[in-house]
Amino acid sequence: xxxxxxxxxxxxxxxxxxxxxxxxxxxxxxxxxxxxxxxxxxxxxxxxxxxxxxxxxxxxxxxxxxxxxxxxxxxxxxxxxxxxxxxxxxxxxxxxxxxxxxxxxxxxxxxxxxxxxxxxxxxxxxxxxxxxxxxxxxxxxxxxxxxxxxxxxxxxxxxxxxxxxxxxxxxxxxxxxxxxxxxxxxxxxxxxxxxxxxxxxxxxxxxxxxxxxxxxxxxxxxxxxxxxxxxxxxxxxxxxxxxxxxxxxxxxxxxxxxxxxxxxxxxxxxxxxxxxxxxxxxxxxxxxxxxxxxxxxxxxxxxxxxxxxxxxxxxxxxxxxxxxxxxxxxxxxxxxxxxxxxxxxxxxxxxxxxxxxxxxxxxxxxxxxxxxxxxxxxxxxxxxxxxxxxxxxxxxxxxxxxxxxxxxxxxxxxx
Numbered sequence: 001x002x003x004x005x006x007x008x009x010x011x012x013x014x015x016x017x018x019x020x021x022x023x024x025x026x027x028x029x030x031x032x033x034x035x036x037x038x039x040x041x042x043x044x045x046x047x048x049x050x051x052x053x054x055x056x057x058x059x060x061x062x063x064x065x066x067x068x069x070x071x072x073x074x075x076x077x078x079x080x081x082x083x084x085x086x087x088x089x090x091x092x093x094x095x096x097x098x099x100x101x102x103x104x105x106x107x108x109x110x111x112x113x114x115x116x117x118x119x120x121x122x123x124x125x126x127x128x129x130x131x132x133x134x135x136x137x138x139x140x141x142x143x144x145x146x147x148x149x150x151x152x153x154x155x156x157x158x159x160x161x162x163x164x165x166x167x168x169x170x171x172x173x174x175x176x177x178x179x180x181x182x183x184x185x186x187x188x189x190x191x192x193x194x195x196x197x198x199x200x201x202x203x204x205x206x207x208x209x210x211x212x213x214x215x216x217x218x219x220x221x222x223x224x225x226x227x228x229x230x231x232x233x234x235x236x237x238x239x240x241x242x243x244x245x246x247x248x249x250x251x252x253x254x255x256x257x258x259x260x261x262x263x264x265x266x267x268x269x270x271x272x273x274x275x276x277x278x279x280x281x282x283x284x285x286x287x288x289x290x291x292x293x294x295x296x297x298x299x300x301x302x303x304x305x306x307x308x309x310x311x312x313x314x315x316x317x318x319x320x321x322x323x324x325x326x327x328x329x330x331x332x333x334x335x336x337x338x339x340x341x342x343x344x345x346x347x348x349x350x351x352x353x354x355x356x357x358x359x360x361x362x363x364x365x366x367x368x369x370x371x372x373x374x375x376x377x378x379x380x381x382x383x384x385x386x387x388x389x390x391x392x393x394x395x396x397x398x399x400x401x402x403x404x405x406x407x408x409x410x411x412x413x414x415x
Contacts, residue, residue, distance in 0.1 A: 002079070019049045027045050030045065034126060035128060038144065039130075040128040044126075046125050048077060051068055060129075066100070073112055082141070087133050089108055089109070108133055109129065111127060111136055115152050117152060123155065125148075126144060196226045197226045200222050249288070250284050256276060256277060258291060259294065265295070281316055294314075297367065297390050299363070301388075305331035311330050323376075323394045324392075328388075329389075334380065334382035334384070334388055342364050345362065371394070377393055
């Protein structure tokens with residue numbers, strides 16, 4: 001018989017969090033097969049707990065636990081063999097006076113395969129009982145061993161799921177703390193940055209005559225850097241706040257009006273041509289999310305364009321399930337080896353934009369999150385020197401309509 005470190009073995013049993021759980025079909029199927037293969041009326045999957053033998057699956061008996069002190073399985077987990085067999089318990093000094101043998105159960109025959117986990121700990125058994133003496137042939141024994149292996153695999157899968165859930169829970173907690181930290185730090189930095197920009201302008205105005213060209217360059221650099229940092233902070237805030245913009249926050253609006261407002265906000269050069277969809281379309285979508293998506297996409301098309309006459313085309317169409325949008329430009333394009341990573345946070349493709357500023361790699365990552373929140377997908381095709389095409393979608397939902405009639409007034413809305 002094997003010497004077992006009971007403390008370590010019990011710790012292993014506890015790690016699976018199976019003791020006391022309800023029956024599950026995946027385990028019950030195995031005991032039913034074991035009973036059929038061995039020709040026995042009873043088949044069990046057991047786990048030896050502190051003071052009890054818990055039956056995770058019990059085929060042929062109405063109870064789901066028994067005292068560990070009278071358990072056959074306590075002996076089975078100590079065997080050096082692949083299976084522990086008692087042909088006739090009435091003839092075995094260890095069991096002949098056992099209440100499982102002498103009582104109503106009449107457990108005369110027993111065969112149990114220890115359930116050994118990856119750490120080498122015997123958790124319990126897959127076992128069969130009969131009310132009369134018998135033996136198992138080699139095929140029955142090998143099948144029992146194979147079924148026991150499947151039971152252990154189910155145990156391991158459960159523990160892996162538990163570990164994954166705990167890991168996910170910890171990641172969500174850390175992500176929440178990170179978002180909170182980013183929000184607090186970003187908000188706290190905005191005011192000092194605004195003060196730096198204002199102070200820089202005051203210094204230039206008041207002490208312009210006292211500063212040489214190099215001194216003025218330093219002030220201009222300080223102001224430019226402050227604006228870049230301010231834009232970076234705003235990008236971080238938008239990225240984390242984008243999680244709050246979901247597909248459920250919908251309203252009806254004219255997509256043409258939205259794009260015209262964005263065009264005015266961008267304040268682009270008069271040489272740039274932005275072609276909007278010709279027809280007006282009323283859509284039912286998250287306006288704030290769509291606004292932010294287009295601000296980023298159109299803004300990038302303007303900033304990263306080296307043509308004398310920049311052209312941006314915005315296309316729109318829809319089908320039964322999605323609104324579909326395209327933003328097509330004739331800008332600098334994106335190298336093929338960079339296509340896969342442009343939506344990654346902090347990924348930067350072009351070293352500088354038209355104004356000599358370096359991007360922060362936040363905008364397109366935010367766009368991808370927003371599109372996903374709208375139930376859609378985004379993709380890009382591009383050719384260096386010729387331009388890029390961004391295509392994205394947003395899942396549709398029925399637009400609320402007004403109902404008129406004798407039983408309803410126009411204040412009732414149906415989605």
